[in-house]
Amino acid sequence: MNQDHFYAWLRNIYETRESEISCTECFDLSSRFVELETSGQNAVAELPQVKHHFDQCRACREEYETLRDLVTLENQDNAPSLDDLSQLIE
Amino acid sequence: MSNTRTNEQWLDDLGASGAVQEAAITDLRNILLRTVLFFFSRNLGDFGGLARAEILHLAEDCAQEALIAIMNHLSDFRGDSMFTTWAYKFAINIALTTSRRERSQGISLDHLGFFDDGALSRWVMPDESPRLAPDQSTMQAEVREIIREVIEHDLTDKQRHILIMMVFNEVPMDELVRQLGTNRNAIYKLLHDARRKLKYGLQARGFEVAEMLALFSAQR
Numbered sequence: 396m397n398q399d400h401f402y403a404w405l406r407n408i409y410e411t412r413e414s415e416i417s418c419t420e421c422f423d424l425s426s427r428f429v430e431l432e433t434s435g436q437n438a439v440a441e442l443p444q445v446k447h448h449f450d451q452c453r454a455c456r457e458e459y460e461t462l463r464d465l466v467t468l469e470n471q472d473n474a475p476s477l478d479d480l481s482q483l484i485e
Numbered sequence: 486m487s488n489t490r491t492n493e494q495w496l497d498d499l500g501a502s503g504a505v506q507e508a509a510i511t512d513l514r515n516i517l518l519r520t521v522l523f524f525f526s527r528n529l530g531d532f533g534g535l536a537r538a539e540i541l542h543l544a545e546d547c548a549q550e551a552l553i554a555i556m557n558h559l560s561d562f563r564g565d566s567m568f569t570t571w572a573y574k575f576a577i578n579i580a581l582t583t584s585r586r587e588r589s590q591g592i593s594l595d596h597l598g599f600f601d602d603g604a605l606s607r608w609v610m611p612d613e614s615p616r617l618a619p620d621q622s623t624m625q626a627e628v629r630e631i632i633r634e635v636i637e638h639d640l641t642d643k644q645r646h647i648l649i650m651m652v653f654n655e656v657p658m659d660e661l662v663r664q665l666g667t668n669r670n671a672i673y674k675l676l677h678d679a680r681r682k683l684k685y686g687l688q689a690r691g692f693e694v695a696e697m698l699a700l701f702s703a704q705r
Contacts, residue, residue, distance in 0.1 A: 396653055402701050404652055408687075409694040411680040418669035426566035426574055451680075452673060454658040458577045461524050465577075466570055477515060480522035484540050485529070 407451055421448040421455050425462060433466045495568040499559060510552065516569060517555075518548035520576035524584065531588040547583050551576040585657040605633055605649055628697055635686035636679075644679040647672060 396404070416424075428445045431438035439446045449456040468474040475483075490498065490509075498509035521544045525532070532540050554575050562571055636645055650656045651672075658672055665672075687694055 405694060405698050405701060408680050408683050409698055411684050415677050418673050422574065426570040430566045430570055454669065458574065458581055461577045462574055465520065465523055465573060477519045480519060480526050483526040484537050
């Protein structure tokens with residue numbers, strides 16, 4: 396474990412709460428979180444427990460980041476098409 | 486591809502029968518396939534040994550699996566987002582699980598070090614990085630030793646094994662889920678309990694995590 400990884404892990408320990416939502420609960424709320432965020436609203440203030448889960452859970456965070464990026468591209472009318480993406484696979 | 490239905494239209498069309506339902510399912514499946522490929526295209530390194538046709542085939546399977554999951558969970562949709570955003574996350578979830586499985590293909594728990602606590606012992610070894618002054622290196626070694634003590638004495642065997650696998654050996658959560666035949670919630674609960682014990686175990690030994698963070702932050 397390198398220094399940055401260790402520091403991030405210490406921060407996770409520090410920010411541990413008595414009660415945290417599960418991955419399933421986070422999954423249920425993630426689409427709402429992303430739409431709040433991508434429409435410029437304060438997603439963290441409305442759903443702090445979801446942001447906390449993303450900070451603690453790498454798998455859920457990776458899914459959230461993908462969803463956020465896809466929705467952002469769509470909002471910009473710039474999302475890749477099915478054909479574009481098929482071409483990217485090599 | 487029709488992506489212009491309202492939430493109500495999606496629910497009505499998917500719940501209909503005949504040609505209306507078929508058209509909605511075809512549209513949704515294309516949307517899901519595009520979402521899976523969006524994820525795959527950002528994680529191509531996970532598919533090192535696969536040919537393009539095999540990756541595209543996997544994507545088709547993921548889209549189909551996501552479609553089935555969505556049809557089984559239609560009644561769970563609360564309408565607090567666009568239907569498509571809600572649907573994307575099923576595809577992304579299945580794409581990530583598939584992608585990480587491909588990355589770990591053929592690697593057993595033994596290879597991943599599940600029964601080997603050596604990673605912890607190696608980690609405790611002093612950091613002799615030239616960017617650290619000798620006193621910093623000594624302080625870090627002391628902190629590491631205390632953390633090792635808490636991990637070894639305060640955690641259950643299961644909590645310790647999961648922690649070492651995920652934090653020290655960086656094994657993806659979904660790979661552990663697959664190999665141990667469990668689910669994300671169970672793994673997350675074990676890690677959460679381990680973090681709580683570490684937080685309080687360190688405090689009980691006179692170390693505040695906030696002080697540790699400040700110490701390591703100053704040395705970054």
